[in-house]
Amino acid sequence: MGMDELIEAVQSLRADDAFRARFNLPQWRNFAAYLTPYQLRAGDLLIKQGECDRAAYFVGQGSLQVYVQGAAPGAFRVALMRPGALVGETGLFSDQPHSASVEAMTPTIVWALHLPRYEELAARAPTLANEVLRAAGAVMVARLRANLAQRVAVA
Numbered sequence: 001m002g003m004d005e006l007i008e009a010v011q012s013l014r015a016d017d018a019f020r021a022r023f024n025l026p027q028w029r030n031f032a033a034y035l036t037p038y039q040l041r042a043g044d045l046l047i048k049q050g051e052c053d054r055a056a057y058f059v060g061q062g063s064l065q066v067y068v069q070g071a072a073p074g075a076f077r078v079a080l081m082r083p084g085a086l087v088g089e090t091g092l093f094s095d096q097p098h099s100a101s102v103e104a105m106t107p108t109i110v111w112a113l114h115l116p117r118y119e120e121l122a123a124r125a126p127t128l129a130n131e132v133l134r135a136a137g138a139v140m141v142a143r144l145r146a147n148l149a150q151r152v153a154v155a
Contacts, residue, residue, distance in 0.1 A: 001109050003032040006060045013084030017142035019058070021135040023128070031128050034121045035111040040104035047088050047102040054115035056089040056136060062108025068100045080105070089136040092118060 007028045010019055023031060035058065040046060047053055049069055064081040078100055081087050087102050092115065113132070122129035 009084035019086040034117045040108040044104045049101040050097045055112045057110040059085045060109040062106040
């Protein structure tokens, strides 16, 4: 899977919490050059609840489940992430432990933006880096609102 397929997946994702960077194609390609691809097998953990990871990940192919280990037996699934989705975005903003685990449901390719690479992008192309933070922040806000609405509906 190449960068162009990843860019297409991110741009075409229709979800309330989609990463909507206002990039033209050359800007997308410049940004994508800072990403590192990883292949996961079904069942592999990308993010482990309680651990710190200073990276955000874009799903290129496959699917991931986000779940929280709770006091009750078993796990609680929070979300299913498909191609184009951003996951682990809090790692760009905080060194706090992750509040959920992320596991590959199928063979999956993710593209990581590690914090040192983001800092490199910020030094070389600050306008692009600022747009990445804006779009990642918007993803977090959409997810926070969805979680609050779900809690209100349950109460």
